[in-house]
Amino acid sequence: MAATGQEEDDIDHYDVLCLPSGEEGAALTIEQIEKAYRTQSRLRHPDKRPDDPNATADFQSLSNSYKFLRDESLRRQFDARLRARREAAARAAAAGVKRRKAVSDLEERESAFAAGQPLDPSEAAKREDKRKAADVKRELDEFFKAKQASASGAASTSAYGDKKRATAQDGVKTDKSKILKVSWDGSPDSYTAAKLKELFQKFGEVEDVVIKTRKSRCRGSAIVVMGTKEAAQSAIHNHIIYNDSLVPLTVAPVQESGGFPARPTQTHESKSSNIDGTGFSDLEASVFRKLQEAQKRKQCG
Structure with missing residues (x-):
């Protein structure tokens, strides 16, 4: 069953399959996704990791992400959600740079004033x-x-x-x-x-x-x-x-x-x-x- 609800919000399904995410992930073909799933299944199957208590849960997560990305409708929605996150992060970063520069300029002027240096x-x-x-x-x-x-x-x-x-x-x-x-x-x-x-x-x-x-x-x-x-x-x-x-x-x-x-x-x-x-x-x-x-x-x- 495909991952839904909170799992959709928190999990990067491309990352679960060890695939590149973002715009590069959105450009992957179904064949490339299937190939990645087969490779990860052989490596992460519980039978291959008898001493790992988390092996079964990890393999289940792998299967869920694979099924999710095979559904074209869910995948398009997921790609749009990832794109919105990247754009929001970029805006926040730009605002942070401006804010830090404003603070830096203010501190520089205050330091110059305290040191007795003339203003422009x-x-x-x-x-x-x-x-x-x-x-x-x-x-x-x-x-x-x-x-x-x-x-x-x-x-x-x-x-x-x-x-x-x-x-x-x-x-x-x-x-x-x-x-x-x-x-x-x-x-x-x-x-x-x-x-x-x-x-x-x-x-x-x-x-x-x-x-x-x-x-x-x-x-x-x-x-x-x-x-x-x-x-x-x-x-x-x-x-x-x-x-x-x-x-x-x-x-x-x-x-x-x-x-x-x-x-x-x-x-x-x-x-x-x-x-x-x-x-x-x-x-x-x-x-x-x-x-x-x-x-x-x-x-x-």
Whole structure:
């Protein structure tokens, strides 16, 4: 009787007859299968193995597999099942290779980071750009919240006070082309909102000044909203006035696209301020400069 059920799922009938399996087994003729059976019958008959307690069961398995492969319908189904197993195994192997490669790449990057080795310049630049864009967006969100709170009557940090900002409500939208980012080295208390307003009024109307609260004790920053775009442009291009101050200022615009503020060209007077004009920390500016240098080296190479 042909093997069925669980036996069909677990037994390779070609292997039982010591025949090649897979596609090669599926191509065998009935004559080749019969020849293999006769050969194995002579070798594995229980009479030839009187001392083997498993001889009878083995010979029965041989007979069952032979009968199974002689049935063309059962054999076609069996060949299809073996083919499906091989394809599934190949897919699993390919997935395993991809998974191992992904893990290997991740471990390699982590090892490089732990060892202090730099990332690929292009990848590092992308990560740094995303981080800086997120910082600028967060700062602008804070500013607009303060503006909205002020418009609705809530307490905010405005032209004549450094109070904590209240929760923002739906309020006024400000043209970003009128917004300036201002930063300076030294104590954050070197400038108050009133002092900055007085200084920037030389270029036109000042709508608002927001002193940003920072943990750093050696650097300060603020956001100044001019009355017009022209006044903002005038304030950006008059570096000499800021550098004549006891504590030099660096002023930069906030781009409409939501990206990074433009890096102003430093004059001879502004070099002494040691500020890049973006409002980011010295460490961030240093990383940004290094990424630029790496990108230039890559282009030259």
